[in-house]
Amino acid sequence: MARIGILGATGYTGVEISMILERHPEAEVAFISSEASAGLNLSSVFPRLSGCRKVNALTLRKAQDCQSVSVDAVFSCLPHGASAEACLPFAVGGAAVVDLSADFRLRDPEDYPRWYGKPHPRPQSLADAVYCIPELHRSRLNGRKLVASPGCYPTSVLLPLVAILRAGLVGAGPIIADSKSGVSGAGRKATLEYSFCETNESLHAYKVGHNHQHLGEMRQEIAQWGAAPQLVFSPHLVPMQRGILSTLYVPLAVGATGAKVRAALEDTFRNEPFVKVLSEKDGLPATAHVAHSNRAHIAVSSLPDESMAVVVCVLDNLLKGAAGQAVQNWNAMAGLDETMGLTP
Amino acid sequence: MARIGILGATGYTGVEISMILERHPEAEVAFISSEASAGLNLSSVFPRLSGCRKVNALTLRKAQDCQSVSVDAVFSCLPHGASAEACLPFAVGGAAVVDLSADFRLRDPEDYPRWYGKPHPRPQSLADAVYCIPELHRSRLNGRKLVASPGCYPTSVLLPLVAILRAGLVGAGPIIADSKSGVSGAGRKATLEYSFCETNESLHAYKVGHNHQHLGEMRQEIAQWGAAPQLVFSPHLVPMQRGILSTLYVPLAVGATGAKVRAALEDTFRNEPFVKVLSEKDGLPATAHVAHSNRAHIAVSSLPDESMAVVVCVLDNLLKGAAGQAVQNWNAMAGLDETMGLTP
Amino acid sequence: MARIGILGATGYTGVEISMILERHPEAEVAFISSEASAGLNLSSVFPRLSGCRKVNALTLRKAQDCQSVSVDAVFSCLPHGASAEACLPFAVGGAAVVDLSADFRLRDPEDYPRWYGKPHPRPQSLADAVYCIPELHRSRLNGRKLVASPGCYPTSVLLPLVAILRAGLVGAGPIIADSKSGVSGAGRKATLEYSFCETNESLHAYKVGHNHQHLGEMRQEIAQWGAAPQLVFSPHLVPMQRGILSTLYVPLAVGATGAKVRAALEDTFRNEPFVKVLSEKDGLPATAHVAHSNRAHIAVSSLPDESMAVVVCVLDNLLKGAAGQAVQNWNAMAGLDETMGLTP
């Protein structure tokens, strides 16, 4: 039975991790941290956690006050910047650390200030971390103690795209990722922008093209596959709570076809319990097909002249795009069945 | 052509008044105020007002800086407390003032601190104001310069209830008003409570029974009809933007019946363009039936033993429950057709 | 390991039962029936069941073709009328049958045609069945093979109301239950009425007062507690998928108080893992607090003169109000821990 700490337990990903660990047969919860709600019980902040015995046995404490708790693993749901500082001591102390923030995702220390507008708090530690979507990168784990667990947009784009790039099917020209996310992707915030009346019955684009901070890690992860393709990324906010859908427009190499793209995806994910490649008769995926699960569904279409594949990937931004993937990463690090505690 | 000022133009009711005045053939806009957005154009705060020529010809100013503008009428969408102070000088100066806040709704100066937790800023002015739902109280206007225009919950309850009380059909026992409101009723606020992820796919009750501050004005308005009935009021927040539905459980007097209740409502509202009493074959109303209009729809049902009527009233909380009713009140004060500028 | 059949697996409650049984350590699935989708795989109808290994090992068959399958228990999610005929043979054959339809809820054979407009298909079997909300009636199970598992509206009303009646705290006068339900309560239907554009951003009342078919079973279950109180019930449809909130207005007996009502609820549900009675400082419940769980949350308020209690109960209409309660009933019948497979 592993002793687990959750840094930043009062955000939406912290809530999901609490619910997953409640069902996880090999996990007990050793601490839960919150700066704003220290001293409270987690279910008094989130009454829907009332049935979660493990977290409710504890009181929220400030992150600083959790540093001395003995743990086997830590999930950090803190914002970038704060996360690195809070979770590094645990990694140094030998615990497995799964960081859900962006702090350890970029290998090149110069990338961080470019995308996040400030210097990295601990650039010397970047080399100790690995970026890991288990289905694509689990061999990277290999004894590492510090894992950067990717979030919703990058997972929805990279899961299909890396598999297609590896198969050598991508041709010249820009790859376009048009992504649409539910509102929980923006986190738990008291802002006018995400208030019900400003968000409901409305859809908008933001940071279209080349501006979004997650482009850095996506470009890093596709850069290694032959000639670096140009990735254009446009996120959109959709009036729903959960779910992300990315539509990828991928120029195909000479000789490549939609059928070959699907075959490459099927080969890559054949034995993966959390990735389903849809057949032609399955049609196209909807975010509701993966809500409250750790699955991603991927569909492929192509133009009649096979010049371009249109690939659609859906996942639950809070699970496969955050908390679920983080636990999956920890399961892998801990030598457990990757599906443990997770809803397939 | 009347010159109109809007105090507090950047709340949701201010937006609706701006849109109504745009269509109003007898209104031009003389000033628009905002404390937080002074110096900006209203459509830069609300791009959906881009087509409103009248307000876009102006720059938002602080309320204080609008006091010297010459106007024929002022709508105050300021919060209670602030509203009284800002709009009284206009009334003193001879302008027609329609106050959408609670500041002039309670006649008894001792009622205000009871419901709003602080002394009234100008108790001596209460006697100058009248509380007016036009369909029930337009005779009160009678040359008055200061009108307290009731909001969404009271209008949805009083519109049917006063008509039924006037007809002498209410028996002994408590009257229950179970009300359900869309989220815009809470105003434009950057709070966690009204964020999309906390509000969507959820429904909750609040201040049930005897606690809500609007009970004061509702009790005041029904108190005059014979033996004071006991009013129990429970508001609920529904995951939709607009609309309010109140379900009233009204004990019937001996000899009263559901049919007589409907007849009394039909008599009261027969010539009212904004109130529709549904017939039995019309069925029950939905908030969507009155969305974006200034109408209220009312339906009546009763128990087989005619001991109780169940009355359902719907209206758009931002129009008949706020901005629309305010303009209707001003139309009446100004001697214009009450429907002018309003969507029937 | 019990062998379970699901009659009517392609409705929303069938889907939930499939997901619960997937996690249930003592259940395997022996058949899944559907008239319209016989021959298909359940996850081809509901791609979100793609991860449910147990149901996906099977093909949907017509109910008739499942009669010969050997099972230990059957859940019937068929509509009333059809359900009695399909599930009785299993009960006769010795299987535990949990009927989620209304077919075995009314003890008096004359009640059924009154509320459902047609004769009961098997009136002679009514005496074999018991109506069971486990927290209130589990002693009734006592070896029975046929359980009528109550649905969402009655569970949300009876759970608090029976506890309060048992404690002798209810006074004279009508009890009012004003209930608000998410749209999934209406089932999976291709109708204009429940289409997104007719339902979203709208709220309506229906069958208010004395007309709704679930009044029959609610009146039956409260009739035994002293002088039969009059129950008035008004359901409303709320634009959300899941969740039900019932607001009860309960006249109090002389000497009864809100505090005594809360104490009676706490006494009744103290050791119940699925019912939480909120303290005063917990505030009022929201449907999101119980979404995707088998819990009900109950709060109590009362008028200053203690003449009436206002009780609010929330639950997930598809779980504690349908599939979750059905599995809870089966767990109890099978001598298993009642929480097995269920999300607390």
Added chain:
Amino acid sequence: MARIGILGATGYTGVEISMILERHPEAEVAFISSEASAGLNLSSVFPRLSGCRKVNALTLRKAQDCQSVSVDAVFSCLPHGASAEACLPFAVGGAAVVDLSADFRLRDPEDYPRWYGKPHPRPQSLADAVYCIPELHRSRLNGRKLVASPGCYPTSVLLPLVAILRAGLVGAGPIIADSKSGVSGAGRKATLEYSFCETNESLHAYKVGHNHQHLGEMRQEIAQWGAAPQLVFSPHLVPMQRGILSTLYVPLAVGATGAKVRAALEDTFRNEPFVKVLSEKDGLPATAHVAHSNRAHIAVSSLPDESMAVVVCVLDNLLKGAAGQAVQNWNAMAGLDETMGLTP
């Protein structure tokens, strides 16, 4: 005062036309047709039209029974196939006909069966019709009696794209239009697919790439601008009622820049009351900015190397994307101010 007929008045676009004509000072309504609801009043089908005096003075009749009514103009909201047959006699009789269906949008008679799967009912009439988005094509009207008024997807794509093509700014390579629509775009239908519980909290793609029937008219309208660009179009369904947002990825010609694209849009739409080109400081548009109005908002961004522009266009699918544009077209045909009756 023109006498207007509405064919197919009980769909969502018919409802919007009824509301626009109610406010239109030069229109009276001469007939309203419906096959399914003939004999009824329109507000008994849509209670929210209760305040529309013009349509409520009439009874719905079957389209066939309206042929003899003398009218100056007809709006056809009938489905494709049925529309051509019903509205041609009016055009022959001299009335102005605005067809909102696809029947007269494709000039080449061979295009129709390709996209609609059946022969055109009156191919010989295609030459009499013009395809008209007023801001782009009003010179085509020029005395014509039969106008094909484009729908939501094509208007949101063509409005910006034709303006950019005309300016010669588009380079080689595919143009991608990734469009997201609210559910009312699918019409008023009793299907499981568009039921609340299947649609809410879900987002899906459909007919991605090259399959959607509206590609025919979009390709037709861009084909004339130099070397025919390849248009890839992927529609998505978003859980909201109204609104459409199209994100266009446009390869730029050598020397073209985002700034030049914005300048070309500003030049084209400078005097258009219904099209707003956003400045850089305006940010990106949201569908709520244009809901319930006849406006379209367009924003431009470009990649740092100016190889591609990302253009975002939003409009209300039922107004600028259907009923509003149809009335705008009729206003232009009738020599009236194009904005008459419409909300700017």
